[in-house]
Amino acid sequence: MLLVCPLVCLIITVFFLGDAVIPLFVPQCGECRSCLSTKGNLCSKNDISSSPTGLMADGTTRFTCKGKAIHHFVGTSTFIEYTVVHETAAAKIDSAAPLEKVCLIGCGFSTGYGAALQTAKVEAGSTCAVFGLGGVGLSVVMGCKAAGASRIIAIDINKDKFAKAKEMGATECINPKDFKKPIHEVLTEMTGEGVDYSFEVIGRTETMTEALASCHYNYGVSVIVGVPPAAQKISFDPMLLFSGRTWKGSVFGGWKSKDAVPKLVADYMKKKFVLDPLITHTLPFSKINEGFDLLRTGKSIRSVLVL
Known part of the structure; x- marks a missing residue:
């Protein structure tokens, strides 16, 4: 569902329980100079600068462990079962797309x-x-x-x-x-x-x-x-x-992330490009360290972790 505000011409994505999404390490707020310009895509609300905060846009963290705050990684923190991202850092995609393949489009x-x-x-x-x-x-x-x-x-x-x-x-x-x-x-x-x-x-x-x-x-x-x-x-x-x-x-x-990612997923579904050759290993989440070892030793291209 898309809501269009006629005053500022911003498109806001409304998410519902069960939507398939790809988290975006480069958000797209639709309001900053980079988002409004055709010349760039690095939204000012990104957290990949030389001084990342590891926090949400409001300056808080939504993760804790044993009472201690855990910081967010580039606004996505995706090596976990559950995460919290700002609405500008998630792209809704075709629910029929195979997540274990199109996850590569997220980065x-x-x-x-x-x-x-x-x-x-x-x-x-x-x-x-x-x-x-x-x-x-x-x-x-x-x-x-x-x-x-x-x-x-x-x-x-x-x-x-x-x-x-x-x-x-x-x-x-x-x-x-x-x-x-x-x-x-x-x-x-x-x-x-x-x-x-x-x-x-x-x-x-x-x-x-x-x-x-x-x-x-x-x-x-x-x-x-x-x-x-x-x-x-x-x-x-x-x-x-x-x-x-x-x-x-x-x-x-x-790419302007929220605009481009759904289109890239659609292109994949139309077989305009392939992703399978890039995935050399599919591992259970419990073997995440093995995935890193494969990467360091040059034995893998991409290892996909599944729950």
Whole structure:
């Protein structure tokens, strides 16, 4: 059910018991400058800034353990059976959608897929390089393929991920450890003048600058998708930007969350993209630590926990 307020033109979702929803770590209040602008999607009510509070929008926490307050994690706190989120941080979705699949749309898939389609706006026939082939990186590959990129170069130090990357649309896979020269030089030699679009999906400052240097010296676009490491600074040659390159960041793939998530779920139901290849393990909630171990050792793409 949707209620439309004619005075401010805001659409308010009304939730009912039993609705299927996806919690949103990037909310969409519909009132702040970012929500009202077509240029961004990072709602001012987010809690993923450099100084997160771990609290609800009203400054309180709704969780306690043995009388002590427990903080909320990025407004969702989803590693639990029950959670409390603000109404701006939940998207109602098709009740027929398989939750054990579309849960990926709440973060990893949308972040990578949107980085290519929404943030970079990859064009048909373009060349792309994707640094990092985890669940988010593979979703970038899928986005580049959906956009019609003619060449998608996937980069990772774990060769075991190459087959999956090619399944998702990568045209070539390379391991930086196989070369004695910096990977941006390898990519420049492979493409002539650098790729049109590069994506850093690891979260390392070194690969962020390598990704920037690997894109076309004049009109290349490099997108930081991986979460930057805390308390680290980045240094680079400013000539990389002076010559015309564009360096961008992407949070949640540039999607306005409450608007986009139901549409992405609908697209999945219409088979416009697949999610199953991204899910390598399905584990009971009691084996959550095993899921983290699989992730750390590079043996999984995405592990889905079920109750």
